[in-house]
Every structure is written in structure tokens, then in C-alpha cells.
Amino acid sequence: MARWFGRSKSKSNEQRAVEAEFENLEPLGVSDDLRQAYGRTGDPKLLRGSLQAAELALEVYPVTDIRHAAALSSLCMLHRLCWERERGSADLIKSVDYGRQAVDKSLPGDPVLPRHMSSLATALQEVYDSTKDEESIDEAIALYRGCLDIMPVRATGLNEERVAQESNLANSLLRKGRTNNDGAILNEAAKHARAALRDTPDDHPMHAMRLINLGGALLGLVQTGHHEHMSTAEDMYTRGLRELPAGHPVRAGVEQTLAIIKGLRSQFGV
Structure with a gap:
């Protein structure tokens, strides 16, 4: 480890022994x-x-x-x-x-x-x-x-890496769809977010984030005029918030988004 942490000019025999082991x-x-x-x-x-x-x-x-x-x-x-x-x-x-x-x-x-x-x-x-x-x-x-x-598709069992990439793709599509206000891209984002959520067990540490990710894609569709997704988007955020541990850094953002959804409900009478 000395080669990447740097060498001191004066070392004990014990220090040299530790460095030799890490080398x-x-x-x-x-x-x-x-x-x-x-x-x-x-x-x-x-x-x-x-x-x-x-x-x-x-x-x-x-x-x-x-x-x-x-x-x-x-x-x-x-x-x-x-x-x-x-x-x-x-x-x-x-x-x-x-x-x-x-x-x-x-x-x-x-x-x-x-x-x-x-x-x-x-x-x-x-x-x-x-x-x-x-x-x-x-x-x-x-x-x-x-x-x-x-990536291979497994017939049975959880394929962690494939599910993660499905979620990653959904998030990238969501970014592009929101910026361009593009319903087709947001629909594709929701499709991949659903697939990632479907294949994530309820007790998986990423389950809450996968709920929130799907909520984000659906909320993007709501904001392009597809108000039929309002209730499901709200449900995804509500469930995700419920599953997030206390003190999680995204909790405040999720709470803020739920407030936005309630405002949209009032605005559009949905």
C-alpha cells in the first residue's frame, strides 16, 4: 500500500512489514x-x-x-x-x-x-x-x-445487475423526457421503471427508490397533460416515502414532490 499512500522517510520495522504485506x-x-x-x-x-x-x-x-x-x-x-x-x-x-x-x-x-x-x-x-x-x-x-x-436474461432468480440497468435506463429517459416535454420518451421511461420495480423484491434495499423512480416517470407524464397517471404517481411516492428509513437524504425531496402532486390535483380537479 505504500506505493499509493506515499512513502515516509522514516519508518519502523513494523511499518515496513505492513507495507510489504500490502505490496x-x-x-x-x-x-x-x-x-x-x-x-x-x-x-x-x-x-x-x-x-x-x-x-x-x-x-x-x-x-x-x-x-x-x-x-x-x-x-x-x-x-x-x-x-x-x-x-x-x-x-x-x-x-x-x-x-x-x-x-x-x-x-x-x-x-x-x-x-x-x-x-x-x-x-x-x-x-x-x-x-x-x-x-x-x-x-x-x-x-x-x-x-x-x-446482459443475459435469467429464467429464475433475481438478476441484480440487469434490474439495476433497467432502472438506470428509466432514469436517463426520464431526464430527457422531462427536458423535452416528450410523452413518448416518458412512456418508455415508465415502462423500464415498471420492469425494474416488478423484478425488485419488496424487502430489497432499492425497493423504495424503484417506487419513487416509477413515480417520477408517471409524474412527468402528468405534467405533459396525461392526468390519468396522477393517482398512481402519488401512490408510488407515498409508498416509497413510507419505505425510506428516517434521515434518508431523499425524504425531503419526496415530501416536496407529494406536495406538488396535491397542488396539481387541486389545480386540475383530479
């Missing part, structure tokens, strides 16, 4: 562990360490190793997390650049190519959110569609 670890695994720890704690030192470990992995694995593309994809995700934390435009640019490289350099038959595509799509979605650049959201939508095209 033998798989850097992508170290990066992933640190990223997950960052997700639990929000400690920026862990995020920096995860970045440095992923950078090391990029040096260690040649382009003929599928882990090279995985390292690029990790850097895409990590720079996006840095962007979300610091809002530095350089991080978002790097995120998209690493994401493109990960997709371009994935070897034929790479089983985790959909993850690389999804990571790039999420970065492009962030670009759209900050710039409203239509090409970015169109590319994100195409990438999420591509993920679903190449």
Missing part, C-alpha cells in the same frame, strides 16, 4: 475495498487511496489483461465520486475519458463489459445534469440500452 495485494481489490469503505464513512482519504490503488492497477496490468479495462472503469467511477464530492470539472472530464477507454479497451467476451458501459453512462448522465448537453444524455441512453442487450 503483494491485488491493487484492484484494494481499490474496491477502499471505495466501499469510503461509501460507508465518507472519509476523503479513503477515496484518494482508492484512486491511487486503481492508478497502480492500470500500471500493473497490460492491455491484454481484462483487469486493465477494469482499472480504467474503476477510475471512471472514482473520478465521478470525486466530482460528486468536490464538483471539480476536471474530475468529470477524467471520469468520462476513463470510461470511454474502459469500453474501447475491453477485450472480446469480457464478462464485465456491461459494468464498464454503465459506469461511462452514469458519468455522461452527470455531464448532462450539469450542462444539459443533449448528446451526453443520448449517449448515456444508448449505453444503458446496450447493457441490457448484452
Whole structure:
């Protein structure tokens, strides 16, 4: 771990022993562990360490190793997390650049190519959110569609990654549909949001968010004049709010949206 956390000029034998042990670890695994720890704690030192470990992995694995593309994809995700934390435009640019490289350099038959595509799509979605650049959201939508095209469909059991991509596609379509006030796009967003909700067990940690996502797509349709979706949109938000744990960061937004729906009900007499 010394190679990505830096070397001090003066170390005890114990410190050197610990560093030697970490030098033998798989850097992508170290990066992933640190990223997950960052997700639990929000400690920026862990995020920096995860970045440095992923950078090391990029040096260690040649382009003929599928882990090279995985390292690029990790850097895409990590720079996006840095962007979300610091809002530095350089991080978002790097995120998209690493994401493109990960997709371009994935070897034929790479089983985790959909993850690389999804990571790039999420970065492009962030670009759209900050710039409203239509090409970015169109590319994100195409990438999420591509993920679903190449991911296997299981006959039984929950396919977590496929359901996640279905939800991601719904959210990208919702963004584009709302901006353009396009009912056809919003209908497609609702279709994918329904599919994601249908395949998410009631006790799944993402169930509440999938309810809210479908509510968002239906509310978008309401706002384009399709008032017949008002009751279902309200129900989705109400159920989602009920399932969200106390203190969840989106609770306030959901409560505000429910107030908007009540206002729309009063306005249109629905």
C-alpha cells in the first residue's frame, strides 16, 4: 500500500512489514475495498487511496489483461465520486475519458463489459445534469440500452445487475423526457421503471427508490397533460416515502414532490 499512500522517510520495522504485506495485494481489490469503505464513512482519504490503488492497477496490468479495462472503469467511477464530492470539472472530464477507454479497451467476451458501459453512462448522465448537453444524455441512453442487450436474461432468480440497468435506463429517459416535454420518451421511461420495480423484491434495499423512480416517470407524464397517471404517481411516492428509513437524504425531496402532486390535483380537479 505504500506505493499509493506515499512513502515516509522514516519508518519502523513494523511499518515496513505492513507495507510489504500490502505490496503483494491485488491493487484492484484494494481499490474496491477502499471505495466501499469510503461509501460507508465518507472519509476523503479513503477515496484518494482508492484512486491511487486503481492508478497502480492500470500500471500493473497490460492491455491484454481484462483487469486493465477494469482499472480504467474503476477510475471512471472514482473520478465521478470525486466530482460528486468536490464538483471539480476536471474530475468529470477524467471520469468520462476513463470510461470511454474502459469500453474501447475491453477485450472480446469480457464478462464485465456491461459494468464498464454503465459506469461511462452514469458519468455522461452527470455531464448532462450539469450542462444539459443533449448528446451526453443520448449517449448515456444508448449505453444503458446496450447493457441490457448484452446482459443475459435469467429464467429464475433475481438478476441484480440487469434490474439495476433497467432502472438506470428509466432514469436517463426520464431526464430527457422531462427536458423535452416528450410523452413518448416518458412512456418508455415508465415502462423500464415498471420492469425494474416488478423484478425488485419488496424487502430489497432499492425497493423504495424503484417506487419513487416509477413515480417520477408517471409524474412527468402528468405534467405533459396525461392526468390519468396522477393517482398512481402519488401512490408510488407515498409508498416509497413510507419505505425510506428516517434521515434518508431523499425524504425531503419526496415530501416536496407529494406536495406538488396535491397542488396539481387541486389545480386540475383530479
